[in-house]
Amino acid sequence: MDRKKLTKKEMKQEEMKQEEMKQEEQYHIFTVVNPVSDGGKTGKIWPGYFEKFVERGIELTVKETKYSGHAVELVREALESGFTRIMTVGGDGTVNEAVNGMFRQGELVNPDTELIIFSRGTGSDFVRSLGISGSFEDIVQLIRRGKRTFFDLGLVTYVTQSGTEEKRYFINVADAGMGGATIYNLKNSSADLGGVMTYLYTALKTLATYHNKAFTLKVDGREVLNRCLNSIMVANGEYFGGGMKITPGADLQDGEFNILIIGDLNKLEVLINLYKTYRGTHLSHPGVEMIKGKKVEINSIQETWLEIDGELVGNLPAVFEIITNRLPVLII
Numbered sequence: 001m002d003r004k005k006l007t008k009k010e011m012k013q014e015e016m017k018q019e020e021m022k023q024e025e026q027y028h029i030f031t032v033v034n035p036v037s038d039g040g041k042t043g044k045i046w047p048g049y050f051e052k053f054v055e056r057g058i059e060l061t062v063k064e065t066k067y068s069g070h071a072v073e074l075v076r077e078a079l080e081s082g083f084t085r086i087m088t089v090g091g092d093g094t095v096n097e098a099v100n101g102m103f104r105q106g107e108l109v110n111p112d113t114e115l116i117i118f119s120r121g122t123g124s125d126f127v128r129s130l131g132i133s134g135s136f137e138d139i140v141q142l143i144r145r146g147k148r149t150f151f152d153l154g155l156v157t158y159v160t161q162s163g164t165e166e167k168r169y170f171i172n173v174a175d176a177g178m179g180g181a182t183i184y185n186l187k188n189s190s191a192d193l194g195g196v197m198t199y200l201y202t203a204l205k206t207l208a209t210y211h212n213k214a215f216t217l218k219v220d221g222r223e224v225l226n227r228c229l230n231s232i233m234v235a236n237g238e239y240f241g242g243g244m245k246i247t248p249g250a251d252l253q254d255g256e257f258n259i260l261i262i263g264d265l266n267k268l269e270v271l272i273n274l275y276k277t278y279r280g281t282h283l284s285h286p287g288v289e290m291i292k293g294k295k296v297e298i299n300s301i302q303e304t305w306l307e308i309d310g311e312l313v314g315n316l317p318a319v320f321e322i323i324t325n326r327l328p329v330l331i332i
Contacts, residue, residue, distance in 0.1 A: 028059045029116065029143070030078040032071045032098055034090030035064050039198075042090060042120045049089075049118075049136060056140055060087070065094070068311075075101030079109040086113060087143075091121015092172055096309040099153070099327065100169050106155075106323070114148050115329045125244075126172040126309070129237035129252055130331055138332075146330030151252040153327045154236050158306050158318040170308045171327065173240045173247075176298050176316055177213060177231025177262070178270070180305030182206040183312045199242050200274075207271065212264050213302045219259065219293035230270060233260040234296050234320045238280075245280030247290060255324040256292045263287035296320040 035043025043064075053060055061083070063074045075086055075098045088098045095117055102113055119127045119134040127134065130151075132142070154170045175183075186202045216226045233246060235258045240246040247258035265273065265287050276282040283290055299317040306314055 028061070028083075029085040029087045030075070030083040031060045031062045031087045031089060032074050032094065033062060033064045034071070034088075034094040034120075037090035037094060037121045046089060052136060053140075058140070058143060065090075065097075069097060071097035072101040076104070076109055079113060082110075084110055084112040084114060085116060085143075087116035087118055089118045089120050091119070091124050092126050092309045093311045094121065095126060096169070096171055096311065099171055103169060103326075108326075108328070113328055114146075115327070116143060116146070117329065121310075125239035125242065126237055128239040128243070129172070129250070130329065132331060142330055142332050146332055148328050149331050150325040151327045151329055152236055152255060152325060153323040154234070154257065155321045155323055156234075156306075156308060156318055158314045159316070160314040166314070168308060168313060169323075170236070172237040172309050173233055173235045174306065174308045174318070174320060175231060175233045175240070176300070176304050176306050176318065177215075177229065178203075178206060178210050179231055179233065179241075180307045180312065181210055183307040183310065184305050187312055203241070203274065204271075207267055207274075213300050213304055215304075216297075216299045217259075217261070218297040219291060220295050224291065225261070228264045230262040230265050231260075232262070232298055234298075235260060236322075241277075244274075244277035246277055246282075248280040248283065253325060255322060256294055257296055257320060257322055259291050259293060259296055261289050261291070263289075294322045 033042065033046050050060065050062065065071050071094055078086065079102065086098060088094045102108055117127055117132055118139050124134065155167060156170055156174055157165060157167050160166050182203045185206050186199065212228050212230050215229045215232060217224045217232060235247040235250050237252055238245055238247055238250045247260050250258040269287065273282040273285055273288060282288055297319050304316045305312060306316060306318055
């Protein structure tokens with residue numbers, strides 16, 4: 001249509017039409033739902049949420065995950081087909097997989113990508129650091145008025161359970177030591193006391209049999225320690241394990257990891273500090289310290305489980321690298 005020949009009224013109508021088309025595209029969101037998140041509750045309540053989104057004029061193309069790693073495939077296919085808005089419905093593990101689908105060789109598959117996080121997981125610690133509520137109304141407002149903001153991202157190289165080397169992005173916290181052992185036991189447990197309570201129950205059971213391990217730690221090329229420890233955590237965000245303020249003051253945009261070192265504490269000391277983590281006061285213990293760095297290398301002479309964003313991925317050795325301001329998330 002030749003805009004030079006349009007009347008003012010016709011031009012106005014054309015502009016409104018273009019705006020409507022833009023909004024339709026903006027509100028057409030590829031949505032990855034993890035039905036087994038939150039102890040299987042997400043799969044039961046999602047149909048009701050879907051209807052509510054439709055009532056608000058938000059069009060969703062929905063795919064449910066069927067197996068571990070499925071969200072990586074679904075998100076990558078969606079972005080390659082032209083979607084720019086991706087919404088995850090699940091916990092930190094679902095977000096982790098979606099993020100791994102968003103990137104290829106360090107770059108976004110689609111540079112216009114916007115990630116929307118509708119938190120329905122048992123822990124959902126990453127959104128705590130982002131300040132994103134899990135309420136439906138807040139997610140609707142985020143979709144309509146949210147601003148794309150870039151946050152730091154971690155890249156970890158580790159050894160899989162089959163013994164091969166693998167790379168993976170992570171959004172929040174990686175844990176080598178007791179935390180990894182806890183996730184291992186959690187995956188092999190039938191206990192279901194609700195998200196946070198199940199984690200705490202499993203952590204206490206793990207503590208009863210866990211033995212501290214000999215770690216080596218290098219930060220930015222310098223050896224920081226070589227001694228027996230309980231755990232080392234490499235954090236992008238502040239929260240872990242369903243609300244523990246594990247690395248107080250961690251900033252998702254400062255270009256550095258916060259590295260928490262839990263020393264050779266006995267079982268009673270670990271138990272006391274487990275309680276303190278919910279208030280973020282555990283750093284007062286002389287056996288607990290936090291340092292910062294951009295590249296972190298962890299190893300142990302003993303088999304040591306590694307968990308990333310609540311998922312057990314393999315073992316040490318592991319190398320962590322910060323990727324600054326690369327993750328595009330919608331926030332208000």
